[in-house]
Each structure stands twice: as structure tokens, then as C-alpha cells.
Amino acid sequence: MAHFTKATSVHDWINQRLGIDTVRRVMATEYWIPKNINFLWAMGMVLAITFALLLVSGIFLLMYYQPNVNTAFDSVNYTIMREVDFGWLWRHVHGVAASVVFLVIYIHMFTGIYYGSYKNGREMIWISGMLLFVTFSAEAFSGYMLPWGQMSYWAGMVITNLFSLGGLHADGIVEWIRGDYVPAQAFLDRFFMLHVLLLPLAIMGVIGLHFGALRIPHVNNQDGEELDFEKEAAKYKAGDKKGSKVIAFANDFMSKDLFVVGIFLIFFFYLVFFHYDFAMDPVNFDPADGLKTPAHIYPEWYFLWSYEILRPFSTNIGLMAFGFAQVIFFLLPFLDRSPNAIPANRRGLFSLWFWAMLVDMIVLTAMGKLPPEGIFSTIGLVAALVFIGLWIALPFITKSEKKA
Amino acid sequence: MKELFILAVVTVFTLATYYLVEPFAHSKMHKHVESEKFAYADLPALTKKGDANRGKDLVMGAGACTGCHAIKVAGLAAPMDPVATAQSYGVNTPDLSNAGVVYDAKFLAALIKNPAHALKVEHKYDAASGKVHPMAQFGGAGGDLDQEVADMVAYLQSIAVKQDKLTPKMAFETACGRCHAMKYENWTQIGDKPSFKMKKDELAFDIQVIDYQDALTKYMGKLPPDLSMYIRSRGEHYISTFVENPQHLIEGTAMPRVGVTAETAEKVIEHLADAGDTKRVERDEVGKKVMVFIVIFALFAYLWKRSIWKDLH
């Protein structure tokens, strides 16, 4: 057993039992981050803060929300929006955060792709990140069911229908997922459970994994320079903070993170109070009605690109393309055959690949919302084919890349 | 500077995406109808100056308005209760106390002469169907028809409250309330739902509402929707242009052109906002304070960052 001495202070008392000084050193003051990074490296912190906002606002909403097909709509739109003091604020914070979190996730992902931060030891960071993307997607979808409006109902109908796997007609799976032939009480109950319990737990676990995965490889830097962290850390600790290429997580990195978070929150609260409509689809303010199909059914904006990969094709091919789009990002570290973990602009053809992929996904996103008619469905089809083509081309492009 | 350049790139792509999925996509998905400023240009202008006293006699007498409508300010109750009225005519008749301020004068005149035409529901009452609109056409009391109509309009205007005394709730009840319920404001098509001590009384009331709605559904072909959340699901512009002329947005719809003035339409919309966007004033106030707070927070965060980073490079 460890040796305990009479404590000299409260701090010492706790420290002997919990080792908080060590924790602080390992997690903060001697957790080394490269100095040569820009604000895009604060996006992880922005995501963590946004997740915290979602969690807190969600807890408040949960106190009044009623997961019942007869009362869900009113519990949100009447009780929370009108009766509960500041209920509207929590709802708008929750709704806007759910939308904005995806914007930041996409920025965070494309930052990773641009700087090649998914290879040479950082594969687990990438994979855990993709797991977060998938769990967040499930979280967003399940949350969208809860107000039980027209879009909840019909998006729920359309998305669960995908599990009949087209030509396989596996209607049994669809019914199993819904717990009924159509979205109804059993459906709402289980999505409620997923949204407020299982998925948040999974997300918190995966965030832990993601952070753990960062520990050994450290984060990348703006020039893809390979750093000798021990040497640089020694320099820093010896007092040569200016000469060292690393900084401490706290307070060096954190002070910059906090500033970026501050700027982000200005943007975020502006949206919450003055521009929330984009995050809360008007159609979902009509109560669910199984007899009235809305004129346009579309998912929230962050799912549009993958929806558009499904849509231009016949059912079976569309489903295969959709399945492809869902898993392909996981494989990025292995499809990129180049050893260079440097910014895309110094990687020849890959630079083109990066910007083409970004623009293509934006085009897919736009076409996913527009009605699939005339020129829009042609553009959608081309963009979907380009998406698949780009992924097929990736190994060849990167294989031929010269070592930098 | 490099950071600002990166920020500019991120912003450009974000705004492009936003533009495409919001303003652009919505402009392609939904028909956009410009407001006609409630001018009702298709209806003839009033050419005669009305006389309220003569109008009073016509409304109570030859015009027969009070045979179907209540005019509570003139001490005239409705001939039948709402349910019985709906069972006879398909819908309750609005109390005309404030008709003079709620409805446009030109529209009122056209309505008295030919309801189906003014209400733009002639497609339901064409010659082939053999049906006639439940509100009787006024064929004249023997004098100059236009003069008589102008007199009745003048009378209705003379008894109505002044524009600034017309509350949003009154505007809604007169113009929309006989067809649309509004649960969040406790409104049913037969009036405000009282609070009951006895379950039995409440059930009796609910049964009356259901009977009314059955008659209304038969008359309209479908039950007009509860408008509690329509300010969020349709938005101000849509509702305003829809009320102005429903046929522009839903061709062949059973909802009549109600014929309200621009001011009344604004009040109706304000009432819808009170129901479905109740906290909008509080939201703006709190929003401003939070913005100030968060800007100050960002400023302090910046100062802290500067003080720490001056040792780093």
C-alpha cells in the first residue's frame, strides 16, 4: 500500500489520494502540441464545446418533452416553447447546435484531409473520428424524430425504408426497426431511447477514444513537419519557449482555443437568436400526419450529399452507391497510398483531388435538396458519379505521388 | 494573415453551401407570389357615397343580413347557435359588428352582390353543379343597387370599432375563426373553450365542436387546419399572400378569399405569431444581451491569448 503522510493542505490531501498534480501535468501542462498550427486545429475544441451545449440544452428539454405520439408535438411546441421559462431558448440552442455541429465536423474532417492528418500513425484518430461522425449522424436523425412533426414522420418513413434493401424486399427488417408497420408509438419510443441514452453514451465513449488516439501520434502541424517531441519539450521546459517548436496544451494552446471558441460563439448565438430558421425546418411545424405526404421530403442539410448519391440511380444501384458513400471515408487512410502527411497544396494531383471532392460534395448537397427534375437530376447524377470516380482514382493518384 | 486567408476560404464555402440549400433551393421548391397589397384590383371601385342611416334599414330589413348574421353591437344576437348554423349553411356566419373595419369596403360591396364571386369560390358553385352559395345574393331593394350596397357598407363601417381598437384576436375571430381552430390560443370554431369544473360539461362542449367540424368538413371538403403553429410552418409572407388570394397558391382550394384589409391581415398574422412564436420579443431582447456578453467574452479571451503567446514567439 502507498505511504500516506499527514496532509499539509487540502490540495495535498487530495493529491496524495488522486494524484491530481500528475493528472494535470500529463493532461495539460506537459501535453505537447506543435506551435505551427492555425485556428483549424481549434475545431476539435469547438466540437467539444458544441457537444457540451447539446448535452446541457438536451437535459433541460428532456424535463418537459413527452415521448408519446399524441403529446410529443404539443409538449415541444406548446409546453417548451410557450409555457416553460426560457424553454424556447433551450430548444433553439439545441436545434441550432445540432445543425452547426455538422458544419464544424465537416470543416474538421476536411482539415484532416487537407493536411493528411489521417496517416503515418494517425489512422486511429481518423477512424475514431469517423465513428463520431456516424454516431452523431444517428443522434441527429433520432433527435429529428422526437417533435413528431411532418418531417419527423416522413423522413423516418423514408430512411427506415432503406433497410428493406431494395430488391431484397427485406420488409421484416424495416418492421423490426420500426416495431410496427409504420412509424408509430413503438418507433417514437425507441428513437427517444436512442437519442437520450444509448447514442449519447456511445458518443462520449468514442470522444474518449478519439482523444486517446491523439495522445501517441500527437496532432499534425501546418507544414506536416515531423517533430521530435521529446527534444522540443525539453527545450520548452528549459525555458526556451520561443525556440521550442511545441507548446503546452494548457494554458498555451487552450488560450488560443478559447479565443477561437469565443469567435465561434458569437456566430453561434447570432444564429440562435436571429437566424435559427435554417436549422428548424418549417415543414416540421406541421404535426405528423400519416395520410398527407409532404410535397418535398428531404433530410437535414448535413445528410443531403449522401442522400443525393442514393437518389439518381435505380433502387438497387442507388442503395449500393449509398452504402459505398457511408463507409468509404473510413478507408481514407488506406486508400491514400502516399507516405506524405503534408498539406494538399504540396501534393500535386492530390491537391486537385481535395478541391474536387470538396466542391463535388457541395454540389451533391445542393442537388439533394432541389427537386429531382430536369437539369438538377442530371447534375446530381454527374456529381454522384464524380464522387465514386474520385474515390476509385485516389489510390492511383496517390501511388504515383513523389515522396516529399 | 494566413489565418485570415484560411478563414475567408472556410467562409466562402460555408456561405456557398448555405445559399444553395436555403434561399436557392427554396426559390425552386416553392412558388413565390408577390403581395398585391390587398388592392383587390379585380373588384370594381365603389362609385357611390353611402349613407349609414339608410344602410341600417337595409341591413336589418331588405338586405336580410340579420336573418343569418349576428350584429352584437346593435343588440342583435345570432338567429341560431353556431352548430345549428353550420348544420344549415355548412359554416357559422361571422358576427358583423366589426365587418366594416375587418373587410375591405370594395370587397364587402362585391360580396353583398355576389358572394361566390367575391370569395373566389365560383369553381364550387358553377352552373353544372347546380349548387348555390349559402349566403344569399342581394338583388336590390327596389332602388339603385349600387347605392343600396354602398349604404350598407357605410352602415357596417359606422358601427365597427376604430382600426386602432381592433385587436389581433378580434381580427382573427371575425375573419378566420369560424373555419380555423387555434388550440394554442384555446380557440375552437365555436368560440373560446371555457374551463369546465365538470368533465361532463367539457365532453358536452367537445361534442358540439365535433358536430360543428363535421358540418364544416362536409361544406369545405376537408377540415381547415388548426393554425396554432402556422407562423412557423408557413411564415408570414406565405400566409399573407395566401389570405390575399388562396387560389394563387393552392389552385382550386376551398378556402375563400376572405377580403380583409391590409391592416387586418397584419393583425391576423400578429395573432398567429402570438400563438406560434409567442416569445419573439423576449428572444430579441435576450439575444441582444447575450451578443454583448459573448463579444466581451471573446475580447477577454483574445487578451488572455495575447498575454500568453507573447512569450511563445
Ligand code: HEM
Ligand atoms: C464531434 C465529435 C468530435 C470531437 C469532439 C473531436 C475532437 C477533436 C479534438 C479535440 C482534436 C484535437 C485538436 C484538433 O486538431 O482539432 C481532434 C483531432 C482530430 N480529429 Fe476530431 N473530433 C470529432 C470528430 C471528428 C471527425 C468526424 C473526424 C473525421 C473523421 C475527426 C478527425 C480528427 C483528426 C484526423 C484529428 C487530428 C488532427 C491533426 O492531427 O491535425 N474528428 N478531434
